[in-house]
Amino acid sequence: MGEYGDHESTEDPVHVLRHSTAHLLAAAVTELHPDARYGIGPPVEDGFYYDFAFSRPITEADLAPIESRMRRIAQEDRPFVHETMTREQALAEFRKRGQDYKIELINDKVEGDEVSVYRTGEFLDLCRGPHVKSTKELKAFKLLRVAGAYWRGDEKQPQLTRIYGTAWSSQKELDEHMKFLEEAEKRDHKKLGRELKLFTVDERVGAGLPLWLPAGATIRRELERFIVDEELSRGYLHVRTPDVARLDLYRQSGHLQLYGENMYPPMRFEDGEELELRPVNCPHHIVVYQSELRSYRDLPMRIAEIGNNWRYERSGTLIGLNRVRAFALNDAHIFCTPDQLMGEVKGAIDLALYFSDVLGIDEFSYRLSARDDVKDKWLGTEEQWDRAQAALVEALESMGQKYHLGVGEAAFYGPKIDFQVKDAHRREFTNSTVQVDFQLPERFDLEYVAEDGSRQRPVMVHRGAAGSMERLFSYLIERYVGAFPTWLHPVQVVVIPITDAQIEYARVIEARLRKAKLRVEVDDRPERMQRKIRDAQARKVPYMTIAGAREAEAQHVNVRDRGGNQTDEALDEFVQRVAHEVAEKRR
């Protein structure tokens, strides 16, 4: 492909191999479909892709013949030959082949008169390289799927057919990767959500509008209690505000103008009233701030709410619980003086880290989301943006945290620190976020009375410390593969009487656990113990207590945990042990 694209060229042997496999794919495709035009084909994580314009629609059924042709070419031991042409020569070559996408790339991307190309037999590609020596080195690869992709990532450009593949330096690694893909399927939160009856979606309710079932709602309640309690202890003020507001509120905030395409159409009433489902909570919290005149003594003021947000995401972007049209954000808006800004940013990061630690979010990266240079996408002055970004960078660096830059990923009112997590399929999502905002305070004319009696403008920090409940939940489902820590699990203990004669004792166990505020079920179905164990195991219940005649006699429980370990202990001891584990939120 064109390393004339925006990809960094790399000498990493696996990248080279994947890049070469992309060329191999394009060579096979152009042999089988001579009128196909090729776009770009870089290496990516775990593999490669190549984009083509075909004269007829290509489906996954077309992949097998393409893959066999690739293997044939690989065996032919064709060398990858590097050549340098003049611009005119290169343009002529690609014109001869009808490859207008390559011509466009040469015209737009190549500087100077030298053009670097690679030949693989008949196949010629604009490419900086490097490549493997011969197609013979390409042995462990597999085509995975076809997808649509806009030429040069632009919605207004034609859509090409992208073929994705995976490539490794050995068959063993390829096998392992295929195994990983299979495992990812099993960990998928959509699958587990159904199996464990955590949530459901139903087209009668609508796309992207999940329903939390009792088991899922129990976990959410625990999460919310934990989050709210922790925030209260850190000086946050929790509020409750409505899910709708007058449309004008979003004109004032700028959301209607800059975020409007994601908003639900307003509800219009006969008397002229226009109400809007809120896409964000900030304006409501600003109104809370403005409900009375604030003094510098009130600041920082940390207004928090697990607030429902409504965003009409485009249908094709919805993904399970990760991308929905109604979600509850663990949100807060901190109003502070410029002097307090740094401390508040650090405090927000610290809280997000604390939540991550307790919840087991142990793999994430920081993305510093900055603006790009598209002028009408952002509010405010360059100076304000620089100041805001400097605050975020300083906070991260003083905490010794590494980050990468996300150009164009900022909110319209300011830069952000995003905590990026990956789902089972290694797709990246933002969970926690911390944002510095000088714009909304201006647009809403926010003020506080300073020590000298003057009116001053506060700074706002927007932060979602635990992300949205939906996205957080999907992460946790996949993180624990449904085997949630005891404090979160919908059913902490299942009591299994061996025969009906022990149902009475099972009820005693149940009552004792319940009194300790534990969630317990007695499995009194007319089934065999083995069956009940199997079912509890499938639900990943942390503890089973087997109650037989011996246990009833001794007021003991025979405990089996979901790892299969068995112990025999006094009932009171067991109750205390589990209650303790729950109180500690052990994982």
Add this chain to the structure above:
RNA sequence: GCCCACGUAGCUCAGGUGGUAGAGCAUCGCCUUGGUAAGGCGAAGGUCCCCGGUUCGAAUCCGGGCGUGGGCUCCA
């Protein structure tokens, strides 16, 4: 929104080149009271996603929707 695929019982899936469908699990009933991952027998359960069209006849063919999955674009 766009590209590709898919939509059959609550779930996982067979089947059907046009003559209204089947398994396992789950559910319900009966029998079984069993010491650490599926006891037995039986019953019930489907407008084959929806709406049009073609046809004597559509779950099957055609068109349009809706939904799901994977990508692109966009984002908690």
